[in-house]
Amino acid sequence: DAGVIQSPRHEVTEMGQEVTLRCKPISGHNSLFWYRQTMMRGLELLIYFNNNVPIDDSGMPEDRFSAKMPNASFSTLKIQPSEPRDSAVYFCASSLGPGTSGGAGNEQFFGPGTRLTVL
Amino acid sequence: GESVGLHLPTLSVQEGDNSIINCAYSNSASDYFIWYKQESGKGPQFIIDIRSNMDKRQGQRVTVLLNKTVKHLSLQIAATQPGDSAVYFCAENMAWQNTDKLIFGTGTRLQVFP
Numbered sequence: 001d002a003g004v005i006q007s008p009r010h011e012v013t014e015m016g017q018e019v020t021l022r023c024k025p026i027s028g029h030n031s032l033f034w035y036r037q038t039m040m041r042g043l044e045l046l047i048y049f050n051n052n053v054p055i056d057d058s059g060m061p062e063d064r065f066s067a068k069m070p071n072a073s074f075s076t077l078k079i080q081p082s083e084p085r086d087s088a089v090y091f092c093a094s095s096l097g098p099g100t101s102g103g104a105g106n107e108q109f110f111g112p113g114t115r116l117t118v119l
Numbered sequence: 120g121e122s123v124g125l126h127l128p129t130l131s132v133q134e135g136d137n138s139i140i141n142c143a144y145s146n147s148a149s150d151y152f153i154w155y156k157q158e159s160g161k162g163p164q165f166i167i168d169i170r171s172n173m174d175k176r177q178g179q180r181v182t183v184l185l186n187k188t189v190k191h192l193s194l195q196i197a198a199t200q201p202g203d204s205a206v207y208f209c210a211e212n213m214a215w216q217n218t219d220k221l222i223f224g225t226g227t228r229l230q231v232f233p
Contacts, residue, residue: 004162031219043163043208043223056220091162098219106151106212106219110162 004111006092012117018080021114023092024073030097033108034067034077038088049075050097082118089113127206129228138196140227142209147190149211153221154183154194158205166194166207170214196229204231 005024013019025032033048047057049069060067064083069075079086093108132138144152150171155163169176169183169192176183182195192209206228210221 033220042225045220045223048220050219055218093162095219098214098217106214106221107153107165107168108219108221110155110164113162 004092004094004109006090006111006114008114009112010115010117012119013082014119015083016081017118018078019082019086019116019118021077021090021092021116023075023077023111025075025092025094026109027073028096029094029109030072031095031108032069032075033093033095034075035091035093035110036088037091037113043091046077079116082116084118087116087118089115127226127228129230131230131232132199134199134201134231134233136199138194138199138203138229138231140194140196140207140229142192142194142224142227144190144192144209144211144224145222146211146213147187148215149213149222151212151214152183152185152192153210153212154181154192155208155210155223156203156205157208157226163208199229199231201231201233204229 007022031050034046035043037043046059047067048055052069067077091110091113093110095108153168154166156166157163167178167181167183169185174185180197184193206226208226209224212221
């Protein structure tokens, strides 16, 4: 299995531009998570989906951020317009989904991340 | 001005020694716990997990201990190697709520010196 795939691996853009990050979860996984990691705030959950439906988006910073999951094998995180303070590493993770006995299945597998720099 | 980042606790150990990384979790209702390892430039990687009906679980060179009374989790690494240098995160989950959302700790940096 290729694991969670994210693209691009690095993105450098100018303030005000639209940024789209992409994620392909592990096949058969029903939950997908978007995280942001910075030195200031550590690892933050932005949003997560189960069976392509957003379950919890309370971590999305503001309206400039949006996420979609049109099908089980693809998700996007979009920032429009981007700002320098959005610079971070964005991780996508997937898991089998809740309901497996005792938590097993809740283990999340992380992608390699997208390092975003907004100038 | 100078930005202030998270202050990650750092554990420095000599190669070959045992390491113990500690974590205080937040929610007494959590019933599933995971330790992750994050190497520089990579995403967090699963190391070992434990359910709340256990107080100890062993893997290859790693042992996780759970003390629910004081909401404490520890990761023990035997015969620490340079490749163990990374940031280690504990994460908690309330599987009984039928959710797979994880709450991550702030992390501990492990430095292994020769």
